[in-house]
Structures are given as structure tokens and as C-alpha cells.
Amino acid sequence: MTTDTTAATSGLRIGTAPDSWGVWFPDHPRQIPWQRFLDEVEAAGYNWIELGPYGYLPTDPHELEDELGKRNLKLSGGTVFTGFHKGDDEWQRAWDQAVQVAGLVSKLGAEHIVVIPDMWRSDLTGEALEARTLTPEQWAKLATGQERLGKALLEEYGVRQQFHSHADSHVGTRGEVVRLLELTDPRYVNLCLDTGHYAYYGGDNLRLIEEHPERIGYLHLKQIDPEYRFEVLKNDISFADAASDIMVEPPAGIPDFAPIIEAVAKLDPETFAIVEQDMPGVDINLPHDIATRTRRHIFGCTSFARSR
Numbered sequence: 001m002t003t004d005t006t007a008a009t010s011g012l013r014i015g016t017a018p019d020s021w022g023v024w025f026p027d028h029p030r031q032i033p034w035q036r037f038l039d040e041v042e043a044a045g046y047n048w049i050e051l052g053p054y055g056y057l058p059t060d061p062h063e064l065e066d067e068l069g070k071r072n073l074k075l076s077g078g079t080v081f082t083g084f085h086k087g088d089d090e091w092q093r094a095w096d097q098a099v100q101v102a103g104l105v106s107k108l109g110a111e112h113i114v115v116i117p118d119m120w121r122s123d124l125t126g127e128a129l130e131a132r133t134l135t136p137e138q139w140a141k142l143a144t145g146q147e148r149l150g151k152a153l154l155e156e157y158g159v160r161q162q163f164h165s166h167a168d169s170h171v172g173t174r175g176e177v178v179r180l181l182e183l184t185d186p187r188y189v190n191l192c193l194d195t196g197h198y199a200y201y202g203g204d205n206l207r208l209i210e211e212h213p214e215r216i217g218y219l220h221l222k223q224i225d226p227e228y229r230f231e232v233l234k235n236d237i238s239f240a241d242a243a244s245d246i247m248v249e250p251p252a253g254i255p256d257f258a259p260i261i262e263a264v265a266k267l268d269p270e271t272f273a274i275v276e277q278d279m280p281g282v283d284i285n286l287p288h289d290i291a292t293r294t295r296r297h298i299f300g301c302t303s304f305a306r307s308r
Contacts (some may be wrong), residue, residue: 005050007262009139009306010265010303010304010306011261011265011302011304011306012219012261012272012273012306013048013273013306013307013308014046014221014273014274014275014293014295014299014307015076015273015274015277015304016274016276017049017052017220017274017276018037018050018051018052018056018057019052019276019277019278019290020027020275020277020279021279021291022085022192022280022287023037023056023284024123025053025056026054027055027056030281031056032284034056037065038067038068038071038073040288040291041291042071042073043288043308044074044288044295045075045292045295046075046275046291046295047272047308048074048075049074049076049109050069050076050078050079050274050276051075051077051078051079051101051104051110051285053080054079054104059100059104061107061108063246064214065107065108065172068108072125074108074110074270075105075108075110076274077110077111077272078110078113078114079113079114079163080094080097080101080102080115080116081097081116081118082094082117082118082146084142084145084146084262085118085119085134086118086138086176087141090145091145093151094149095260095262097111098149098153100151102156106157106159106238111158111216112218112272113160113161113190114164114218115161115164117142117163117170118169119169119170120170120296121168121240122238123239123240124240126238126241132169132170133170134202139179142170142171143183143184143221146161146163146180146184146188146189147184147185147189150185150187150189154187160190160217161189162190162191162192162217163190163192163199165177165191165194165198166197166222167200167201168238168240170240172200173178173203174202174204177198177208178212181212181215182218186214188304190214190218191217192217193208193216193219194222194286195219195221195222195223195260196223196224196247196253196277197220197222199226199229200229200239201233202233206255206260207258208265209260210263214266216267216271217289218267218271219272219273220273220274220275221253221260221262221270221273221274222247222250222275223249223250223251223252223253223255224246224247224248224253224254225245225252225253226253228246240280243278243279244278244279244280244282247279249294250297250298251264256267257297257298257301257302258304259299261273262302262304264297265304270304275291275294275295275297277294
């Protein structure tokens with residue numbers, strides 16, 4: 001175990017994301033200005049970040065590279081949203097995003113695109129938009145679309161798709177995640193294992209890593225309040241309403257980070273582990289200190305973590 005937050009030279013590459021500063025949208029009056037976000041990421045001691053919602057950070061690759069370079073920051077990847085289960089016309093929507101996001105991050109050396117499936121319940125209002133489970137036909141469309149996207153991303157931009165299971169989406173429980181893996185080709189579809197979202201529905205992160213080691217391509221590190229989770233599930237509280245309370249500052253929640261980081265580091269020490277604590281609507285003066293303490297906790301609980 002190391003307490004020196006700069007000494008580690010092996011293990012997973014630890015980074016953070018705009019989400020950990022409460023950024024969910026390209027532009028919102030309550031969100032932290034992007035310049036201040038980058039300044040605070042640097043001050044908190046991180047070297048890697050995700051792009052966040054496209055349009056929040058500069059979209060000109062030269063400007064973005066300059067702004068990151070001034071702060072000794074680099075991009076680990078970007079994010080695309082998909083809804084392939086809805087039908088064939090969803091391809092163009094996904095690919096239009098991919099052209100923007102992958103086209104930008106690949107120019108800055110990033111090799112990953114985190115893909116988040118559309119939720120059955122609105123992440124803005126909590127309103128139910130469709131059935132919460134998929135039919136066999138919808139599962140087939142989902143799998144086919146994700147494979148096609150993963151293949152195109154790899155061939156066109158040299159980036160790898162990392163599928164992110166999510167609360168209030170059709171792929172959230174262990175059974176749903178495993179079903180997606182069984183229906184898709186590991187050359188084109190692997191997992192961004194979000195430790196908090198997987199635990200949200202009772203998933204055992206270590207078991208998934210052990211049983212499907214070849215499918216773990218990327219990590220999002222977050223913890224949930226294990227007791228409040230049952231209030232959320234019993235009372236059918238939407239993730240939009242629960243996010244800021246159920247996702248808690250480490251090490252106050254579950255799962256423990258150290259065993260997960262160490263298990264994945266043994267599979268591939270080049271894997272990214274990006275801190276992504278959902279804090280929508282947070283007071284912009286709070287995230288910097290939380291991010292600093294979280295980084296200190298990670299580097300203090302395991303020696304399988306590094307800055308670069």
C-alpha cells in the first residue's frame with residue numbers, strides 16, 4: 001500500500017471526469033465553467049480526464065490540446081449515447097455522435113469510447129418513457145447495433161467501444177449485462193465496468209471481473225450508499241432523483257475500490273480507472289475537495305494505481 005500520491009509507476013491509470021464536477025450537459029447555467037473545471041482537475045492531482053458531454057470542453061482539437069497541455073492533462077476517451085433497441089433508424093443518430101466524439105478524441109490520442117444506452121426513464125424528469133425490459137427482438141437489435149458501432153469505431157477511428165451498463169436503462173442487472181456479453185463479439189463490444197451502477201442493482205463487480213475477464217476494457221470508479229439503494233428500489237425512485245444521494249464520496253459506500261483495481265490491474269495494467277461520481281446540480285464549490293480526497297483515498301488503499 002502506498003501513501004505517496006505521485007510515486008506509483010505501475011497499476012491502473014487513474015483519472016477523473018466532468019461528471020465528478022456535476023457536469024451532465026454541454027451547457028447549463030448551474031455547471032462549473034470548463035476552464036475552472038480543468039484548473040481544478042489539475043489542482044486535485046489528476047492527469048487523465050474524459051471528454052464529458054460533447055460541447056462542454058472545446059471541440060476544436062488544437063484548442064483542446066492546448067488547454068489540456070497547459071495543465072498536464074490528457075484524454076482517456078469520450079462518450080456516445082445509443083438506443084439501438086428502438087430500431088434501425090437509431091444507427092444514424094449514434095454514428096453522428098461517433099463522428100463528432102471519436103473524431104475529436106482520437107486526434108488527441110484517446111483510444112476509448114464509452115457507450116451509454118438510452119434509459120427507459122428520463123434522466124431529466126424521471127418520467128417513464130418506455131417499458132423497462134426488452135423483448136427478444138429488441139435484444140437482438142441492441143446487440144447487432146452495438147457490434148456494428150464497435151466495428152466502425154475501431155476501423156474508422158482506431159478507438160474501442162466500452163459499453164456502460166446504467167441505472168434506469170435496459171442493461172443494468174447482472175443478468176442483463178451477461179446477456180449483452182453473450183450476444184456480442186468481444187472484438188467490438190466490451191465493458192466500461194461502472195462499479196457504482198453495477199452495484200446499484202446488486203451486481204458483484206469482482207465476480208463479473210472473474211467470470212468475464214476478457215470483457216473488462218475500462219473502469220468507472222464510484223460508490224453507492226448500500227442502504228439507500230434499497231429505499232430507491234423499493235419505492236421506485238428514478239435515478240434522476242436518486243443520483244446525488246445514492247452516489248457517495250469514497251470510502252463511505254460500496255464497493256471497495258482496492259480489490260477491483262487490483263483484479264483488473266492483473267488482467268491489463270494499461271486499463272483506465274476513471275473516477276466518475278454522479279453529482280448533478282452540485283454546488284460548484286464542492287467537487288474540487290471531494291475529487292482531491294477521492295484521489296488520496298485511491299492511492300492510499302492500493303499500490304496498483306498510477307497517475308500516468
